[in-house]
Amino acid sequence: MSKVHNWQIGREMNYPYPQVFPRRQFAFVFNINRCIACQSCTMACKSTWTFSKGQEHMWWANVETKPYGGYPQFWDAKILDLMEKANPGNQQWSGKPSDDKQKPYGQFDGKTIFEAQNLLTPDSARVLGYLPTDEEWNLPNIFEDNPVGKRGVRNEIDKEGTTLPEHKTWFFYLARICNHCSYPACLAACPRKAIYKRPEDGIVLIDQSECRGYRKCVEACPYKKSMYRGNTRVSEKCVACYPRVEGKDPESGGQPMETRCMAACIGQIRMQGLVKMNNDGSWAEDRYNPLYYMVHVAKVALPLYPQFGTEPNGYYIPPRWVPRDYLKQMFGPGVDNAIERYSYPDRELLAVLQLFRRSNKIIFRYEIKEGPKIYEATLRGRKITMYNDTVIAYGQNGKEIFRTQVEEPVHVRPNKHANSI
Ligand code: SF4
Ligand code: SF4
Numbered sequence: 001m002s003k004v005h006n007w008q009i010g011r012e013m014n015y016p017y018p019q020v021f022p023r024r025q026f027a028f029v030f031n032i033n034r035c036i037a038c039q040s041c042t043m044a045c046k047s048t049w050t051f052s053k054g055q056e057h058m059w060w061a062n063v064e065t066k067p068y069g070g071y072p073q074f075w076d077a078k079i080l081d082l083m084e085k086a087n088p089g090n091q092q093w094s095g096k097p098s099d100d101k102q103k104p105y106g107q108f109d110g111k112t113i114f115e116a117q118n119l120l121t122p123d124s125a126r127v128l129g130y131l132p133t134d135e136e137w138n139l140p141n142i143f144e145d146n147p148v149g150k151r152g153v154r155n156e157i158d159k160e161g162t163t164l165p166e167h168k169t170w171f172f173y174l175a176r177i178c179n180h181c182s183y184p185a186c187l188a189a190c191p192r193k194a195i196y197k198r199p200e201d202g203i204v205l206i207d208q209s210e211c212r213g214y215r216k217c218v219e220a221c222p223y224k225k226s227m228y229r230g231n232t233r234v235s236e237k238c239v240a241c242y243p244r245v246e247g248k249d250p251e252s253g254g255q256p257m258e259t260r261c262m263a264a265c266i267g268q269i270r271m272q273g274l275v276k277m278n279n280d281g282s283w284a285e286d287r288y289n290p291l292y293y294m295v296h297v298a299k300v301a302l303p304l305y306p307q308f309g310t311e312p313n314g315y316y317i318p319p320r321w322v323p324r325d326y327l328k329q330m331f332g333p334g335v336d337n338a339i340e341r342y343s344y345p346d347r348e349l350l351a352v353l354q355l356f357r358r359s360n361k362i363i364f365r366y367e368i369k370e371g372p373k374i375y376e377a378t379l380r381g382r383k384i385t386m387y388n389d390t391v392i393a394y395g396q397n398g399k400e401i402f403r404t405q406v407e408e409p410v411h412v413r414p415n416k417h418a419n420s421i
Pocket of ligand 1: 178179180183184185186187204220221222223224225237310
């Protein structure tokens with residue numbers, strides 16, 4: 001085991017290999033508050049990559065209904081249970097979220113999946129994990145739209161109504177793909193060294209010619225995003241649509257494009273990019289990269305289960321209506337701050353949120369041009385002011401991709417088409 005630094009858990013941790021970081025890292029932000037579970041992302045991925053024989057139950061991108069849903073079923077509850085068994089009562093965070101870039105969410109004092117040695121069996125000698133049963137992979141969105149009531153009872157409707165910021169009955173949609181982790185558990189567990197992380201963009205891939213289908217990656221990935229294909233007898237996983245990210249899509253004009261699941265998103269919840277990395281694995285300061293801004297400046301987007309220890313590169317704006325304890329288990333101690341920022345967005349955040357899904361090209365930098373004041377109100381006892389600022393997105397080549405405004409434009413249909421749709 002090597003000692004590596006994991007900034008998401010605010011400390012050094014054990015990992016089977018020494019730390020090596022890519023020059024740039026594939027990363028994304030999903031705004032859970034806007035997901036409508038239309039599954040356009042899921043189908044965009046399936047129709048691109050997993051439509052062949054043997055891939056029938058393979059969903060590299062999926063959207064599941066929390067708290068009961070999961071693909072494979074109960075994936076997160078099962079790994080959290082195992083971690084708790086390995087370190088009973090001690091899976092806790094200490095300290096507080098702060099501006100320290102080495103520990104922005106405080107410190108996780110419990111054991112990660114690489115450190116829970118007391119539960120490791122000879123078969124899983126590197127990473128704490130488990131192999132889901134075939135049945136658990138059957139349904140990509142089991143318990144769809146099942147709410148939980150205030151006493152934790154499924155489908156119970158609370159007749160007293162709701163109070164903000166937390167509803168008394170709740171569920172939410174969790175959209176998921178491979179996190180292209182900085183410390184991938186799939187890669188750590190592979191006895192064939194068939195899994196690698198690309199130095200140019202941090203995308204994690206399985207070399208199909210090296211894989212022998214031992215399924216160690218399936219067992220080890222805590223997010224269960226590496227999957228076994230029975231008819232080829234090798235494992236497969238999300239490839240981050242790497243030809244698009246490389247700018248090789250015919251539509252791209254040579255510029256990096258976002259993945260298919262991002263591009264298809266009807267709810268406009270998804271933004272994907274490439275962030276610059278320092279040699280120590282932290283994100284290089286890049287103030288006007290929208291992902292850097294949301295993760296490190298506004299701190300409105302948080303990693304999914306940072307306590308697993310893989311340093312996932314998927315970040316989520318947490319849903320406002322869900323009990324905080326549940327969210328803190330899922331996204332760590334930064335939840336209160338993130339929801340506060342999202343519920344009362346300042347001028348810059350409101351402008352940056354307009355960048356989602358106006359283009360399929362990857363945004364490398366944004367600029368805001370101030371506009372007039374358009375709205376003033378009191379929201380839950382607080383004064384809010386809106387400005388019609390213009391936000392401009394620039395691509396890798398420094399050229400403008402698009403510009404958009406905070407206030408949505410009104411389009412008036414000409415009379416001659418008044419009744420057409
Ligand atoms: S999410 Fe799982 S499959 Fe993807 S890089 Fe991380 S450990 Fe590997
Ligand atoms: S396409 Fe977007 S809105 Fe629809 S389910 Fe996927 S993430 Fe949610």
